[in-house]
Amino acid sequence: MQFIDKVKLKLKAGNGGNGIVAFKREKYNPLGGPSGGDGGNGGSIIFKVDTNKSTLLDLRYSKMIRAQDGENGKGNSMYGASRDDVIVKVPLGTIVKDIALDEVIADLNTLDSQVVICQGGKGGKGNYHFKSSRNNAPDFCTLGTPGEERDVIIELKLLADVGLVGLPSVGKSTLLSVVSNARPEIADYPFTTLKPQLGMVKVGDSSFVMADLPGLIEGASEGRGLGHEFLKHIERCRLIIHVLDMGHEDPINDFEVINEELKRYPGNLGDRPQIVLANKMDLDNAEENLKAFKEKYPDIEVFEAITLINEGLMPVLYKANEMLKELPQFPLYDTHKTDTKVVYKYEEPKQFDIYNEGNGVWRIEGDKIERLFLNTNFQDDDSVLRFSRALSKMKVDEALRERGCKNGDQVFIHDYSFDFMDEDE
Numbered sequence: 374m375q376f377i378d379k380v381k382l383k384l385k386a387g388n389g390g391n392g393i394v395a396f397k398r399e400k401y402n403p404l405g406g407p408s409g410g411d412g413g414n415g416g417s418i419i420f421k422v423d424t425n426k427s428t429l430l431d432l433r434y435s436k437m438i439r440a441q442d443g444e445n446g447k448g449n450s451m452y453g454a455s456r457d458d459v460i461v462k463v464p465l466g467t468i469v470k471d472i473a474l475d476e477v478i479a480d481l482n483t484l485d486s487q488v489v490i491c492q493g494g495k496g497g498k499g500n501y502h503f504k505s506s507r508n509n510a511p512d513f514c515t516l517g518t519p520g521e522e523r524d525v526i527i528e529l530k531l532l533a534d535v536g537l538v539g540l541p542s543v544g545k546s547t548l549l550s551v552v553s554n555a556r557p558e559i560a561d562y563p564f565t566t567l568k569p570q571l572g573m574v575k576v577g578d579s580s581f582v583m584a585d586l587p588g589l590i591e592g593a594s595e596g597r598g599l600g601h602e603f604l605k606h607i608e609r610c611r612l613i614i615h616v617l618d619m620g621h622e623d624p625i626n627d628f629e630v631i632n633e634e635l636k637r638y639p640g641n642l643g644d645r646p647q648i649v650l651a652n653k654m655d656l657d658n659a660e661e662n663l664k665a666f667k668e669k670y671p672d673i674e675v676f677e678a679i680t681l682i683n684e685g686l687m688p689v690l691y692k693a694n695e696m697l698k699e700l701p702q703f704p705l706y707d708t709h710k711t712d713t714k715v716v717y718k719y720e721e722p723k724q725f726d727i728y729n730e731g732n733g734v735w736r737i738e739g740d741k742i743e744r745l746f747l748n749t750n751f752q753d754d755d756s757v758l759r760f761s762r763a764l765s766k767m768k769v770d771e772a773l774r775e776r777g778c779k780n781g782d783q784v785f786i787h788d789y790s791f792d793f794m795d796e797d798e
């Protein structure tokens with residue numbers, strides 16, 4: 374299970390300042406000499422890994438990052454000021470893709486990774502520089518070179534930090550929905566959630582990724598209720614929030630059943646750090662059940678909540694955040710390199726989903742299709758042709774038609790849209 378966080382940015386390094394032409398005018402040296410100084414260098418834009426970051430959230434709001442231009446040279450052979458580089462701090466596991474070049478230009482996958490993404494321009498030379506025995510009054514200078522400019526897509530691949538674990542219908546999806554921007558399906562029947570859902574949770578200045586996992590049942594470790602399938606996801610989470618429905622008949626038993634399944638799973642997920650969350654404290658029996666739980670497990674810290682109305686959850690999030698700081702990171706992903714392109718091992722991506730947004734507007738989402746989209750340079754006809762061929766190979770048109778998409782309807786993939794043209798009509 375991977376969470377792909379994606380941000381599109383414009384980057385512009387500073388231009389180099391221009392050299393200038395100037396001559397000294399001194400009292401005892403009326404002819405003077407060339408004295409135009411050099412321009413300063415423009416600032417570069419550098420991406421640097423910062424282990425305190427685990428998300429791209431703070432970049433999401435900056436559409437453009439630019440470094441300052443170098444100052445022009447001055448008289449008296451004085452340099453113009455060079456400008457500081459802009460250091461953009463990103464989480465480990467960030468890759469930077471240049472949209473126009475259509476390739477990955479940086480892969481910040483080690484703790485000390487630091488890459489110049491846009492080189493600042495060099496300052497030009499003032500005429501002072503060009504003084505020679507043959508020309509002691511040069512009247513020319515050079516201009517600064519422009520700073521590099523790029524449109525990039527920044528992507529982060531990471532695993533969930535926290536997994537929500539518990540029996541079906543205890544309120545896991547409800548929890549994710551109130552603490553993050555994820556919108557999982559919520560209903561009072563078991564196995565509402567069949568696939569993990571991820572959301573970004575912000576706590577103070579930090580944030581972490583929370584995974585809403587399908588409910589577990591007794592026998593899961595032997596495969597009951599898609600058990601292995603579901604338990605597998607928990608393996609990738611550093612911390613478990615064990616959610617209990619305190620309105621149930623016997624939450625102590627529920628708690629033990631789940632822990633037993635975790636323990637039985639190969640690799641012993643029973644060792645994974647847990648936070649115990651007593652949910653649905655609004656229900657009858659809840660207080661009584663909680664009391665019994667605390668008597669049975671006096672050493673376990675229990676957090677009480679009514680997730681439905683977002684009550685009691687802040688302390689849980691803070692606790693999770695604190696614990697995560699101490700817990701080791703798992704390796705982010707396996708990579709192997711071929712030439713300059715970086716290839717990531719994905720789980721087999723889902724082809725695509727089609728959403729009907731009404732009024733003849735449709736949206737297509739899906740890992741594979743979105744990657745295709747990102748790899749397409751829409752300024753380039755060949756590239757666009759390749760894109761549309763790939764779409765037809767994935768039978769996107771057919772799927773759209775089946776869902777009721779009509780000629781002239783608008784279909785969106787990311788912020789790109791095209792008019793639906795059904796050739797069969």
Ligand SMILES: Nc1nc2c(ncn2[C@@H]2O[C@H](COP(=O)(O)OP(=O)(O)OP(=O)(O)O)[C@@H](O)[C@H]2O)c(=O)[nH]1
Pocket residue numbers: 539540541542543544545546547548558559560561562563564565566567586587588589652653654655656678679680681682
């Ligand atoms: N009374 C009460 N009901 C809650 C609370 N939290 C969640 N629920 C309800 O419990 C039911 C199940 O919630 P979900 O969030 O779908 O449960 P889940 O754990 O994700 O369930 P599965 O996906 O099936 O494993 C829903 O009807 C929720 O509205 C709570 O604090 N109090």
Ligand SMILES: [Mg+2]
Pocket residue numbers: 545546547557558559565566585586587
């Ligand atoms: Mg659910």
